[in-house]
Amino acid sequence: MNSSTASVAPATRLRLTVRGRRVVASIAALPVVAAVGFAVISGGGALASGDAGAPVGTFETVTVMSGDSLWAIAEQVAPQADPRDVVDAIIRLNALGSGQLDAGQTLAIPAEYAAS
Missing domain, CATH: 3.10.350.10 (LysM domain)
Known part of the structure; x- marks a missing residue:
């Protein structure tokens, strides 16, 4: 069998069902949701926190x-x-x-x- 007669697998296109597209979109959105959740739980930053600030005299x-x-x-x-x-x-x-x-x-x- 020489290289000119070797069979080549046909190229196929990836097809996603509606459910598959939803799964891929959910996985792609997961890091964003996690980051927003972490920011909300941690209270934002120092300026947005409920701290009263530095004590008087410091x-x-x-x-x-x-x-x-x-x-x-x-x-x-x-x-x-x-x-x-x-x-x-x-x-x-x-x-x-x-x-x-x-x-x-x-x-x-x-x-x-x-x-x-």
Whole structure:
């Protein structure tokens, strides 16, 4: 038997019944449903939670002036500390999505850095 006479299986198209399409759609939607369920159960994020926030006395506030950056504020409020640590603490405490600041904005400074 040579290769020119070998029989080739006919190519078939995958056919799904209505029930099969529903099963495939359900399986594809499962990760989305799980993610939404997890988000609802966990309560969203820190901003959407029912927490009252940081306790009084654990932070002080500063007002952002024109041209201020998080780095400059960190060096000003805690000159002896590593500015990277101070910037990170300010970002976490204020739940900042980015380092973008606006003049007049009030920032909470962790008391451990503000007291120094």
